[in-house]
Amino acid sequence: MRTHLSELAVIISFYVYTMAATNRPRSFVCERKYFSADVVSKSLENACVALTYSDVSCRFTAALDGSKLFGIQDAALFSVPTTVCYGHQYSGGNLLHRITSENRVNSRIVIDSMCNLVGLVYRSKRSYHRCEETFDSHDGLTVKSENESEISTKNFAYRCNGKIFLYQDIFSSYEYLKDKLSLSAEKKAKVNIIRINSHQFGDNEIYLWSIYGDGDFLVKRAGPYRIAVNKAKDIVGLAYRKNNHWLRCTEMQSVDPKPPKVIDGTKNSIGETLFANISPFKCGNKLFSAITLNSHMQAACRVIQEDANKAINEEFSFPMPDLAEKNEGRNTGFWPIRQLEMGDDRKANSPIHSIIEGSGRVGKGIKRRNIFIKLNSACDFLGVYARVGDEFLECQKL
Structure with a gap:
């Protein structure tokens, strides 16, 4: 041809x-x-x-x-x-x-x-x-x-003001903290829980946990980034601080073509x-x-x-x-x-x-x-x- x-x-x-x-x-x-x-x-x-x-x-x-x-x-x-x-x-x-x-x-x-x-x-x-x-x-x-x-798509990551946190890392941190916080007052103090009301989370009362990984709390490395949970301790996302405000991170899906x-x-x-x-x-x-x-x-x-x-x-x-x-x-x-x-x-x-x-x-x-x-x-x-x-x-x- x-x-x-x-x-x-x-x-x-x-x-x-x-x-x-x-x-x-x-x-x-x-x-x-x-x-x-x-x-x-x-x-x-x-x-x-x-x-x-x-x-x-x-x-x-x-x-x-x-x-x-x-x-x-x-x-x-x-x-x-x-x-x-x-x-x-x-x-x-x-x-x-x-x-x-x-x-x-x-x-x-x-x-x-x-x-x-x-x-x-x-x-x-x-x-x-x-x-x-x-x-x-x-x-x-x-x-x-x-x-x-x-x-097919799957939960992949959170994007917080340009910084990427993999979903699996955040979920593993959430599972660890949820288990430990129910047992240890010392761990609870280290998490330094912050309570907020934010329209970005549906005007509900939200609790912000420090991110945990590699055997320690990522306070210095993670910066102003925290796991957001509701009263029932269900994860609802990730948040980051900008100036004096807490903003919701963007949830990202990955594509598997x-x-x-x-x-x-x-x-x-x-x-x-x-x-x-x-x-x-x-x-x-x-x-x-x-x-x-x-x-x-x-x-x-x-x-x-x-x-x-x-x-x-x-x-x-x-x-x-x-x-x-x-x-x-x-x-x-x-x-x-x-x-x-x-x-x-x-x-x-x-x-x-x-x-x-x-x-x-x-x-x-x-x-x-x-x-x-x-x-x-x-x-x-x-x-x-x-x-x-x-x-x-x-x-x-x-």
Whole structure:
């Protein structure tokens, strides 16, 4: 099946509409750091621009194997850190980086080839971990998947003026205190119970307990944060002090989305077109699966469509035109194959279709970031090539 520009436009329009129809504000917690929906939305814009424009000399945008973290077995994903290389036409800051205000930001936004948000991950001890997708309980949302089936949710955390307390930690503290306070006057004195009446708790009389954990009361570490219980000693939430007022913390639910499923024989589980004539390739000692190449084809074809719309002004985004055809128009071009962020990523027991295998170089004089797919303006796959100097050498088809 050959996908021409008119067909491609229909595919892209349908896919974008399908995603938008079920879209919702999405917030995340990574290692107890909260990323609001507004922040994630801005980061998504940055990640999409980075996938389109970032210079190939930058190791980002990087490929990501989403089979374990997201259950996506049939597509390569792309990760962009909260600081990226601003090559080509891309410039500007990054909202996620400013808000976390760290010199080294370990969080990554994960997108697919069509710039749809997949999720957030963070690196810890040279491994990736999936961030929790959350929403505020008071929003009353019923979270649904694309096929309109409800997605399971659970109590996850309390957010108090930006600080995150995991629900399980607070509930364990509550259970411990409830048991001990009924037995020991000494423990009761340490808790330093505060009684308040607050409209944020329905104008009921509420008792605030110190948070207990790790064998001690977290007075210094927890700061002005306390467990809120009613007269019957039932937990009703978490509270924090701001100036002279006690405010109710926001209760958060986490989302447990199910992996996508293939519903159309012409597309994979995330909606990518299955392009014709794609097979695995080998460049030196590096292997590239058909799945990886197909996802890069989808990313490249998205930009081809955008370039077709801008051609009248000769504003092209495609990163690498085929210089050998400079006198014949911009019929063919090269799209960089994004590789894994770190060499240790290969040790994560990837499935058979692992994105990249082999060492960091592909033969003498070929850098790991100088490997490309070649395609034409009709989105026909024309092979995999390695750039050596000003030459593009065809890799071995398997």
